[in-house]
Amino acid sequence: MxxxxxxxxxxxxxxxxxxxxxxxxxxxxxxxxxxxxxxxxxxxxxxxxxxxxxxxxxxxxxxxxxxxxxxxxxxxxxxxxxxxxxxxxxxxxxxxxxxxxxxxxxxxxxxxxxxxxxxWSDADIAALTDLLARLRTSFDARRVRTSDLSRTASGAKGL
Amino acid sequence: MxxxxxxxxxxxxxxxxxxxxxxxxxxxxxxxxxxxxxxxxxxxxxxxxxxxxxxxxxxxxxxxxxxxxxxxxxxxxxxxxxxxxxxxxxxxxxxxxxxxxxxxxxxxxxxxxxxxxxxWSDADIAALTDLLARLRTSFDARRVRTSDLSRTASGAKGL
DNA sequence: TATTGTTATACTCTATAACTATA
DNA sequence: TATAGTTATAGAGTATAACAATA
Known part of the structure; x- marks a missing residue:
């Protein structure tokens, strides 16, 4: 779950x-x-x-x-x-x-x-496009977050 | 458009x-x-x-x-x-x-x-998952369609 | 000393073609 | 003759490291 x-x-x-x-x-x-x-x-x-x-x-x-x-x-x-x-x-x-x-x-x-x-309907194509764009955005944000953390910690690369 | x-x-x-x-x-x-x-x-x-x-x-x-x-x-x-x-x-x-x-x-x-x-909400994750699955399905269907055409033409490799 | 970019090298993934062994 | 699979070879794509030039 x-x-x-x-x-x-x-x-x-x-x-x-x-x-x-x-x-x-x-x-x-x-x-x-x-x-x-x-x-x-x-x-x-x-x-x-x-x-x-x-x-x-x-x-x-x-x-x-x-x-x-x-x-x-x-x-x-x-x-x-x-x-x-x-x-x-x-x-x-x-x-x-x-x-x-x-x-x-x-x-x-x-x-x-x-x-x-x-x-496919135009709406579905648009929905998939938007969700993929959000996916990319979320990963970019995470990358920034992760590199911030490792910078704080010392040098150990994240995760 | x-x-x-x-x-x-x-x-x-x-x-x-x-x-x-x-x-x-x-x-x-x-x-x-x-x-x-x-x-x-x-x-x-x-x-x-x-x-x-x-x-x-x-x-x-x-x-x-x-x-x-x-x-x-x-x-x-x-x-x-x-x-x-x-x-x-x-x-x-x-x-x-x-x-x-x-x-x-x-x-x-x-x-x-x-x-x-x-x-992300669970609904959005599920929506993206479903749309990607549909995308894959649509491409598989197209592949079958395309190879059917070429098979009709001469006798190419199946599926 | 740090940053921008290039080059050398190696590793991964993929496709094509030649090959074997079964069917 | 056709099919299942392997291997050899080549071509993209990428990462790491060493390097040059500039800031």
Whole structure:
């Protein structure tokens, strides 16, 4: 009883979400490389971002973000502009070609999703979207909480 | 307008689910290897499964399932028993040690999740769980639909 | 000394293809 | 000939650590 049990079920469903994401990726038309798809979308939405900001948004190590950005740059989909206030960092933004690619990929993925969810009501789709956003928010909040605690304690990493 | 736009938003949220899963995994106490965590849970819930069934449930290639099962076996968490009706295949099941490990890992992950969702109502947790289950179901149905089409066309692999 | 970012290295997960052994 | 499963190999993705440049 209690929320613990509900969390057990939720955990299992979250695990299986990986299958869904993999299924969508598999179906994206080949030819357009899939690497950095999520990053393309993020840059399209957010505009200029520093590498460190990318790492934070995706909750990955900065080395990972750095490599993904370099990958986009090699393909001509992103470019760096210097940060006038701090010469250590650069701003990353999409090129016009990158923006086109981002839109195209998003449309493809959306098509796959819309096809699978053809019998869903708009309300249910919106509900799932909102709950997932809340989930992400709750985890971000917990991360802040945890790192605060470990800072207070001494150095021992949390939990 | 239309459900297409809703799907675009949902897509972005689904992508970010990866961050949440990664966050949970990162926090699982080290010492217990993380590889095959989901498989441990699946075997604990479903009992005996063939390798091919594992592959189907996780929507991965059979070679992937085979390697994960071998990994569990090497750690002494799973064992194979012959299938009396078909000597090509074996049944995979958890050993008592594997069952203990599954329970322990599930409890740890559940704890992390419950901590992050401390301010969620039971109803919201249940709602998210149900919607994710429906999402998975819808994608499975779509997969069947799609492969039916290709089967009609020529005679491809079933389900 | 701390921070931003890159590179080198290794590990995990996954897919493809070639292979075996049964059916 | 087809199917269940394994293994070899390759390709993404990620984390850790060592490093360079700037603050």
């Amino acid at each position: 209690g929320p613990q049990d509900h969390c057990g079920e939720l955990l299992l469903q979250l695990s299986s979400t990986g299958s869904v994401i993999r299924a969508v990726k598999r179906e994206l038309r080949p030819g357009a490389p899939r690497g950095g798809f999520a990053l393309l979308g993020m840059l399209s939405r957010c505009g200029d971002l520093r590498v460190g900001e990318v790492a934070e948004l995706f909750e990955v190590d900065m080395s990972v973000a750095s490599r993904h950005v370099a990958d986009l740059e090699e393909h001509g989909w992103a470019e760096r502009t210097p940060n006038p206030h701090d010469r250590r960092s650069w701003y990353v933004r999409l090129t016009p070609a990158g923006e086109r690619m981002a839109q195209q990929r998003l449309a493809q993925a959306r098509e796959v999703l819309a096809d699978a969810l053809e019998d | 239309g459900p297409q736009d809703h799907c675009g938003e949902l897509l972005l949220q689904l992508s970010s689910t990866g961050s949440v899963i990664r966050a949970v995994k990162r926090e699982l106490r080290p010492g217990a290897p993380r590889g095959g965590f989901a498989l441990l849970g699946m075997l604990s819930r479903c009992g005996d499964l063939r390798v091919g069934e594992v592959a189907e449930l996780f929507e991965v290639d059979m070679s992937v399932a085979s390697r994960h099962v071998a990994d569990l076996e090497e750690h002494g968490w799973a064992e194979r028993t012959p299938n009396p009706h078909d000597r090509r295949s074996w049944y995979v099941r958890l050993t008592p040690a594997g069952e203990r490990m599954a329970q322990q890992r599930l409890a740890q992950a559940r704890e992390v999740l419950a901590d992050a969702l401390e301010d």
